């Protein structure tokens with residue numbers, strides 16, 4: 001996989017005037033966005049605010065984006081979704097290797113699986129994997145392609161709380177090792193704060209808040225517990241204020 005030193009030569013993502021409408025409804029309304037190479041960014045927003053639409057546009061998967069908008073993005077882009085999208089009739093390693101060429105492809109695939117903690121499961125069928133394992137395999141399949149940009153659309157949305165926390169650590173570790181630019185779509189404020197160094201809130205077709213989360217990693221949080229607001233802020237490494245700002249931008253009142 002790509003060595004970390006390549007990072008500085010990678011292209012950033014640059015969006016200018018991105019507009020997307022469905023029928024008469026404008027979902028993205030002239031978005032300007034720069035994602036510097038190697039940055040870990042999370043994208044928050046209410047259901048239906050256009051997060052997936054923006055991600056698809058950045059991935060170059062949306063041909064309906066209005067003319068006039070400009071997109072510059074790296075060439076090697078991988079996308080992971082909430083559902084692993086593994087082909088059920090191919091073994092795990094074969095899923096990871098799908099479309100890969102080169103003499104060392106198998107070796108790279110095996111290394112990627114080992115890196116996500118799936119050593120020994122190469123010959124398993126996708127149906128034999130747990131939800132968390134399937135998402136690990138999906139991450140291996142993405143990373144083996146040495147993406148310059150990793151787009152993740154609620155990749156942990158279907159996992160139980162404990163598995164999610166493990167996957168958070170794994171994703172952050174993988175990012176630290178390979179340093180792709182990451183755009184992670186989530187509706188979970190805590191997930192965004194724990195993982196990302198920058199959090200965007202999509203609101204009424206625009207970036208309503210662009211927040212730098214400047215806290216040391218690893219960050220962790222507890223779901224509940226302690227005096228209201230206190231435990232969670234402390235466990236987020238002092239990022240409680242960031243959390244408040246994000247909740248305010250989302251118009252959410254907490255029910256502690």
Ligand SMILES: Nc1ncnc2c1ncn2[C@@H]1O[C@H](COP(=O)(O)OP(=O)(O)OP(=O)(O)O)[C@@H](O)[C@H]1O
Nearest residue numbers: 022023027045046047048049050051052053054187
């Ligand atoms: N292909 C499509 N055709 C028609 N409308 C669409 C299409 N794709 C998205 N939309 C509409 O655009 C809006 C934004 O959808 P999008 O999936 O981007 O939101 P989201 O923020 O990712 O939502 P969620 O958090 O629920 O996944 C929604 O109202 C959706 O119905």
